Amino acid sequence: MWIPPLKTESGSISAEEAVCQIKIVLVGTKPPVWRRVLVPANFTLAQLHDAVQATMGWEDCHLHQFFMGKSRFGVPDPNEAFMGGSLTLNEKNACLANALNKIGAKATYIYDFGDSWEHALTVEKIFSAEPGVAYPLCTDGKLAGPPEDCGGIPGFYHMQEALADPNHEDHEDMKDWIESFDPEAFSIDAVNQRLRKIFRPTRKSESARAARSD
Numbered sequence: 001m002w003i004p005p006l007k008t009e010s011g012s013i014s015a016e017e018a019v020c021q022i023k024i025v026l027v028g029t030k031p032p033v034w035r036r037v038l039v040p041a042n043f044t045l046a047q048l049h050d051a052v053q054a055t056m057g058w059e060d061c062h063l064h065q066f067f068m069g070k071s072r073f074g075v076p077d078p079n080e081a082f083m084g085g086s087l088t089l090n091e092k093n094a095c096l097a098n099a100l101n102k103i104g105a106k107a108t109y110i111y112d113f114g115d116s117w118e119h120a121l122t123v124e125k126i127f128s129a130e131p132g133v134a135y136p137l138c139t140d141g142k143l144a145g146p147p148e149d150c151g152g153i154p155g156f157y158h159m160q161e162a163l164a165d166p167n168h169e170d171h172e173d174m175k176d177w178i179e180s181f182d183p184e185a186f187s188i189d190a191v192n193q194r195l196r197k198i199f200r201p202t203r204k205s206e207s208a209r210a211a212r213s214d
Contacts (some may be wrong), residue, residue, distance in 0.1 A: 003097045006041055008126045015041045015097035019135060021125040022100075024052060024109075026145065027118040028153040035141035035191070041126065043136075045073050045091035045099060047199075051136045052109055052119065054194040057145040062112035066091065068099055102126070115152040136199060138191040144183050 005012040006020075018041035026033040035055045039048060045066055053060045065074035065088065073091040080087050100107060100123050109119040129135065146156040162170040163181055 003042060003095055004101070006097055006101055006126050007103075008128075009103075013126075013128055015095070017128050018042075018097065018126055019129045020096060020100065020123050021127070021139075023122050023124050024055060025120045025122075026056065027120050029143070029156075031143065033143045033145055036124070036139050038135055038137045038139060039096060040129070040135050041095075041097040041101075043096045045094040045096065048096055049091060049109075050198050051195065052121075053111075054198050055136075055138050055141075055191055056119070057191075057194075058111060058117075059148050061148065062114070064109065064111045066099075067108040067110070068106075073099070112148075115149065115155070117146070117152070134196070136195050138188055138195065141186055141188065141191070144181070144185040147178055147181065150178075 003015040005014055006018045008018070019038050020041050022037055022039055024035045024037065033056075037051055037055050039051055043051070049064060049066075050060075052058075063074070065072055067073075070086070071089060072086060073089045073094050076088045076090050099105075100121070103123055103126055105123040107121040109121055111117045111119070147159075150156050150159050158170070159174055159178070160181065160183055162168040162174040163178070165171060168174075
């Protein structure tokens with residue numbers, strides 16, 4: 001599959017050397033729960049899915065899809081062909097450099113069709129990988145992400161309200177379920193540890209130089 005060069009603020013670079021800075025915002029959270037992650041431009045959307053899961057603290061136990069314009073990407077269901085409507089495109093065959101290949105490009109990522117966690121993804125920058133840096137890499141973010149199966153945005157805030165108020169009618173039930181939750185908790189180091197467990201470190205600039213020297 002041919003991957004076109006990506007445009008940066010200073011020129012064009014190959015997808016093998018490019019890194020996309022993506023901001024991920026959990027839609028509906030106030031103040032926003034968000035992360036900033038650096039992702040190799042030659043990643044597939046399947047790999048981007050893994051990066052979003054690790055960065056946001058999800059456990060990857062529900063279905064998901066990406067939406068970009070009129071296209072929908074994810075894990076195709078063979079039964080879709082018999083149901084009519086548009087088909088889910090295979091995220092393993094879609095490269096980030098083709099799907100989100102310019103500054104300002106946007107996508108929507110939906111996780112858990114029951115709770116319907118909607119994430120807004122925006123490409124903020126595209127630049128050359130730095131020597132010796134392993135990607136993907138989380139560089140910033142704020143606030144703790146929701147626990148799994150808490151009931152979407154309304155359930156997330158109901159949970160926080162009940163846990164914070166000993167007199168709330170659901171306080172004891174929530175404590176039995178989750179015990180405690182710190183909405184301010186966020187650790188870049190913890191996120192990057194999760195990323196390193198999922199991804200073999202990729203030092204793109206070094207691998208690209210080696211490929212050119214062969």
